[in-house]
Amino acid sequence: xxxxxxxxxxxxxxxxxxxxxxxxxxxxxxxxxxxxxxxxxxxxxxxxxxxxxxxxxxxxxxxxxxxxxxxxxxxxxxxxxxxxxxxxxxxxxxxxxxxxxxxxxxxxxxxxxxxxxxxxxxxxxxxxxxxxxxxxxxxxxxxxxxxxxxxxxxxxxxxxxxxxxxxxxxxxxxxxxxxxxxxxxxxxxxxxxxxxxxxxxxxxxxxxxxxxxxxxxxxxxxxxxxxxxxxxxx
Amino acid sequence: xxxxxxxxxxxxxxxxxxxxxxxxxxxxxxxxxxxxxxxxxxxxxxxxxxxxxxxxxxxxxxxxxxxxxxxxxxxxxxxxxxxxxxxxxxxxxxxxxxxxxxxxxxxxxxxxxxxxxxxxxxxxxxxxxxxxxxxxxxxxxxxxxxxxxxxxxxxxxxxxxxxxxxxxxxxxxxxxxxxxxxxxxxxxxxxxxxxxxxxxxxxxxxxxxxxxxxxxxxxxxxxxxxxxxxxxxx
DNA sequence: CGGGGCCTTGAGTCACTTCAAGACGGGTGG
DNA sequence: CCACCCGTCTTGAAGTGACTCAAGGCCCCG
Numbered sequence: 242x243x244x245x246x247x248x249x250x251x252x253x254x255x256x257x258x259x260x261x262x263x264x265x266x267x268x269x270x271x272x273x274x275x276x277x278x279x280x281x282x283x284x285x286x287x288x289x290x291x292x293x294x295x296x297x298x299x300x301x302x303x304x305x306x307x308x309x310x311x312x313x314x315x316x317x318x319x320x321x322x323x324x325x326x327x328x329x330x331x332x333x334x335x336x337x338x339x340x341x342x343x344x345x346x347x348x349x350x351x352x353x354x355x356x357x358x359x360x361x362x363x364x365x366x367x368x369x370x371x372x373x374x375x376x377x378x379x380x381x382x383x384x385x386x387x388x389x390x391x392x393x394x395x396x397x398x399x400x401x402x403x404x405x406x407x408x409x410x411x412x413x414x415x416x417x418x419x420x421x422x423x424x425x426x427x428x429x430x431x432x433x434x435x436x437x438x439x440x441x442x443x444x445x446x447x448x449x450x451x452x453x454x455x456x457x458x459x460x461x462x463x464x465x466x467x468x469x470x471x472x473x474x475x
Numbered sequence: 476x477x478x479x480x481x482x483x484x485x486x487x488x489x490x491x492x493x494x495x496x497x498x499x500x501x502x503x504x505x506x507x508x509x510x511x512x513x514x515x516x517x518x519x520x521x522x523x524x525x526x527x528x529x530x531x532x533x534x535x536x537x538x539x540x541x542x543x544x545x546x547x548x549x550x551x552x553x554x555x556x557x558x559x560x561x562x563x564x565x566x567x568x569x570x571x572x573x574x575x576x577x578x579x580x581x582x583x584x585x586x587x588x589x590x591x592x593x594x595x596x597x598x599x600x601x602x603x604x605x606x607x608x609x610x611x612x613x614x615x616x617x618x619x620x621x622x623x624x625x626x627x628x629x630x631x632x633x634x635x636x637x638x639x640x641x642x643x644x645x646x647x648x649x650x651x652x653x654x655x656x657x658x659x660x661x662x663x664x665x666x667x668x669x670x671x672x673x674x675x676x677x678x679x680x681x682x683x684x685x686x687x688x689x690x691x692x693x694x695x696x697x698x699x700x701x702x703x704x705x706x707x708x709x
Numbered sequence: 710c711g712g713g714g715c716c717t718t719g720a721g722t723c724a725c726t727t728c729a730a731g732a733c734g735g736g737t738g739g
Numbered sequence: 740c741c742a743c744c745c746g747t748c749t750t751g752a753a754g755t756g757a758c759t760c761a762a763g764g765c766c767c768c769g
Contacts, residue, residue: 308617
């Protein structure tokens with residue numbers, strides 16, 4: 242995590258997610274209203290008329306698309322500081338639900354537009370944020386397209402370690418805030434396959450389940466190596 | 476394809492890919508230099524120092540990432556008018572190669588930055604483009620996570636029909652410009668699985684292979700219904 | 710014509726899914 | 740405080756779709 246101040250100097254090349262300056266964040270927050278959402282509460286549904294952009298102040302949110310037969314794909318998890326409200330032709334493209342009790346800000350799209358149109362800095366921040374989301378989505382594509390379920394789970398655990406509120410680097414303990422079904426739908430697998438993957442990872446000594454939600458990663462390095470993932474290519 | 480003029484009024488909600496105004500496009504082109512790339516030629520590699528942004532004037536380009544074991548995932552195809560050059564910490568995150576002979580523009584990132592910093596309209600256009608890419612990537616995620624190979628191939632054919640230079644709506648003939656291996660790596664499958672999927676789609680009357688690359692879609696509607704985001708036929 | 714990619718097909722194997730049952734664990738009410 | 744209960748998670752067994760390996764066919768190009 243580097244300083245946002247000059248990170249934004251490099252469009253489509255920032256290291257970080259949260260890069261609007263504090264002043265811009267302040268400006269956004271003033272333009273909107275705060276509200277909270279209980280676990281499993283719906284923020285909006287795929288197909289609803291899009292009226293707001295959202296900032297997640299605290300909590301975790303899942304973005305999903307439903308299939309005709311009721312199958313669901315989670316396209317992303319959103320963490321504190323993330324922004325969402327992606328729409329097309331005036332309708333939201335994903336359904337958004339809280340994974341746990343969460344606090345959010347909602348900004349009317351019209352107000353947002355006005356600010357973006359006259360503020361290059363803000364608009365650039367948006368572009369960089371979107372580019373960051375895009376990189377994440379591409380990582381997800383790589384995961385779904387090339388890895389077996391056991392490796393997908395390994396990668397997912399590592400992704401979760403990026404969230405400071407979930408992972409204690411000192412102890413190596415990761416708290417999984419979501420149900421197995423959410424993990425499964427995110428990873429394009431079944432809950433059974435996820436459970437079996439965790440069992441095998443544990444048998445191979447790469448993780449240890451303290452409780453169902455608390456997982457010890459004795460050696461994240463080894464786990465990353467197992468997942469066959471080079472964050473920085475050679 | 477609607478007019479770009481007011482489509483950009485709706486950030487994160489545009490219908491279209493190509494939305495910088497002609498004036499902006501002109502400005503970008505003047506800032507860069509044109510070059511061409513032969514089929515299967517490399518434009519840049521994952522991990523290279525990122526120095527330029529690219530505009531694809533004519534042709535088709537594939538963006539891919541490699542795993543440690545040498546497996547490849549195509550994260551997207553880029554068509555005429557698309558922009559690319561996604562980087563992180565000063566390094567490109569994907570490898571870009573031409574699928575067929577292509578003509579491109581290359582703009583130094585420094586020049587691009589300068590323009591973005593002082594031009595809200597341009598920066599907003601960037602944000603919207605990135606949001607469009609993001610929606611596409613999420614569709615890809617849905618495809619990889621939930622559909623069997625036969626349906627993935629069906630969806631892919633339909634995606635290709637969006638490109639006017641590939642699909643003749645009147646005759647229903649689609650020209651596939653890429654090899655089976657590219658399709659397979661894009662769809663997270665093997666060439667064999669793709670070949671079998673095409674064979675089954677043909678047996679079911681949803682497509683007809685005129686040659687290996689030219690495919691007749693007698694009823695795109697029916698194909699869409701088949702691929703419609705459902706794992707099991709309804 | 711002949712060679713070499715590229716594509717398709719076949720047979721066997723394996724990973725994941727499906728279906729079914731049991732184990733855990735947090736929350737509630739007695 | 741305990742017992743129960745229900746949602747969640749894990750495990751087992753059987754079925755299946757996709758992968759691997761191997762061979763053959765197509766077609767462009769020399």
